Amino acid sequence: MHDACGVVGISLKENCNNVAKSVYYALYALQHRGQEAAGIAVHDGKAIRIHRGMGLVAEVFNDAQIGLLRGSVGIGHARYPTTGRSCIENTQPVMVRYKDGAIAVAHNGNLVNSALLRGQLEQSGDIFNSSSDTEVIAHLLVRELLRHDLPEAMRAVMRKIVGSYTLVFLFGDTILAVRDPLGIKPLCLGEMDTGMIVASESAAIDTLNGKLIRDVKPGEMLVLRNGEVKSYRLARTQNPAHCIFEYIYFARPDSIMDGRLIYDARINIGQKLAEEHPTDADTVSPIPDSGITLAVGYHKHSGISYKECLMKNRYIGRTFIMPDQGMRETAVRLKMNVIKPNVQGHKLVLVDDSIVRGTTSRRIVDMVRKAGAEKVNVRIGSPPIMAPCYLGIDMASREELIAAYKTVAGVEAVINADSLGYVSHKGLVEAIGIPKEHLCMGCLTGMYPLEIPGEKCVAAQTKLTEYLALEGEDDSLLLKKGQRLGTVLK
Numbered sequence: 001m002h003d004a005c006g007v008v009g010i011s012l013k014e015n016c017n018n019v020a021k022s023v024y025y026a027l028y029a030l031q032h033r034g035q036e037a038a039g040i041a042v043h044d045g046k047a048i049r050i051h052r053g054m055g056l057v058a059e060v061f062n063d064a065q066i067g068l069l070r071g072s073v074g075i076g077h078a079r080y081p082t083t084g085r086s087c088i089e090n091t092q093p094v095m096v097r098y099k100d101g102a103i104a105v106a107h108n109g110n111l112v113n114s115a116l117l118r119g120q121l122e123q124s125g126d127i128f129n130s131s132s133d134t135e136v137i138a139h140l141l142v143r144e145l146l147r148h149d150l151p152e153a154m155r156a157v158m159r160k161i162v163g164s165y166t167l168v169f170l171f172g173d174t175i176l177a178v179r180d181p182l183g184i185k186p187l188c189l190g191e192m193d194t195g196m197i198v199a200s201e202s203a204a205i206d207t208l209n210g211k212l213i214r215d216v217k218p219g220e221m222l223v224l225r226n227g228e229v230k231s232y233r234l235a236r237t238q239n240p241a242h243c244i245f246e247y248i249y250f251a252r253p254d255s256i257m258d259g260r261l262i263y264d265a266r267i268n269i270g271q272k273l274a275e276e277h278p279t280d281a282d283t284v285s286p287i288p289d290s291g292i293t294l295a296v297g298y299h300k301h302s303g304i305s306y307k308e309c310l311m312k313n314r315y316i317g318r319t320f321i322m323p324d325q326g327m328r329e330t331a332v333r334l335k336m337n338v339i340k341p342n343v344q345g346h347k348l349v350l351v352d353d354s355i356v357r358g359t360t361s362r363r364i365v366d367m368v369r370k371a372g373a374e375k376v377n378v379r380i381g382s383p384p385i386m387a388p389c390y391l392g393i394d395m396a397s398r399e400e401l402i403a404a405y406k407t408v409a410g411v412e413a414v415i416n417a418d419s420l421g422y423v424s425h426k427g428l429v430e431a432i433g434i435p436k437e438h439l440c441m442g443c444l445t446g447m448y449p450l451e452i453p454g455e456k457c458v459a460a461q462t463k464l465t466e467y468l469a470l471e472g473e474d475d476s477l478l479l480k481k482g483q484r485l486g487t488v489l490k
């Protein structure tokens, strides 16, 4: 089960040459979005310099490496693989060279037609270094740049690629930031004393003591150069499709995403959960860490006292040596431990964000029962996850999703809870405060906002129609070559 990725792009004023430090700190703030690999690319005035590696941001970089990455413009990536194997070749930023120079790119999202595009490119002689869809995007851009100016080239690429993408390119002394036409994955723009930043989440902007200006609009391209920014709208969609899972689980609670503070959304979801699924429990506890804010919301609405019953070890990294079979229990307890006195003889309501395969919930219910809980009620801040995600969250295959083939009562039995309640679709949408027509709820409904082979599209076909328009059927929705929608900052 994999997280989405984190991307960042920073353009400092010309006289600053320590952009790598800022990118590093921003990546640190986005670490929750991907712990498998990290990378930074900077332009030093003459060429792109890049350093990438497997592991956490702090494991990949040290002072010396950061010191070598001199320049005023840079991009970064924290990776969890959604496409491509887990290996050094698939770490990002990806760099490609072409006749006019080099381009580095960092990508959050997943293309659904990447294999097709790669096949076409390979047919015409392109050679790839990795199995990631990001390299496909870079190749496509290079080809279009041979024929078009930048906005037109990017628009041509966007017509070809289908899926979710926020892309941050390093292109000479310039950063290009693009959000897909449906705005599936997040991207926001911020301002610092020393320059401009785009990042997956506003928490990264806060970390650099910057100010969030706004979200990048679906279908928009920003060009950051010398600490200034220009905006181009390359595609327009009536209904965006923001990933609902960002609000439920992925994003940091302190991030503001598409106008919503994630913390507020989660408090609201917890309150809805209490309203829809009350209990006679005496203690409400989160399943850490993702259940914390939801549990606070549940507590606020129900009045049931809030007490943490489980503690998570936050320091289990990639290098954690899994104990052998005989020590399975040790492994579980290493990751999560019960606070026994808070559990013993209590009627609990445990709040978590989601049940994917059901293994985590089952394990935790067993742990608290063993510690003496009298009753274990489970409440979940999302409706049942019954369909896979093709758009950037590598959750599980349909066969692995417990709710794909079991009723709520069936899941309740598997996880061994006294009661189980999921927040409703309606409750969730109200709690987030974004109309359901503007959300991607594919994993919760099995209906996707764009065409995915073998799957259903959202019934109100607007999203599909708009997307087909982007594919070139209705050019009136697209800007003419080179047309500029105005600059954000003067």
Ligand code: AMP
Binding pocket: 001, 002, 003, 249, 287, 290, 352, 353, 354, 355, 356, 357, 358, 359, 360, 361, 393, 394, 395
């Ligand atoms: P499972 O044991 O498969 O039911 O996993 C459910 C747990 O995984 C919940 O506690 C979630 O917080 C967490 N979770 C949900 N989605 C993801 C994801 N895409 N990546 C990592 N963890 C997740």
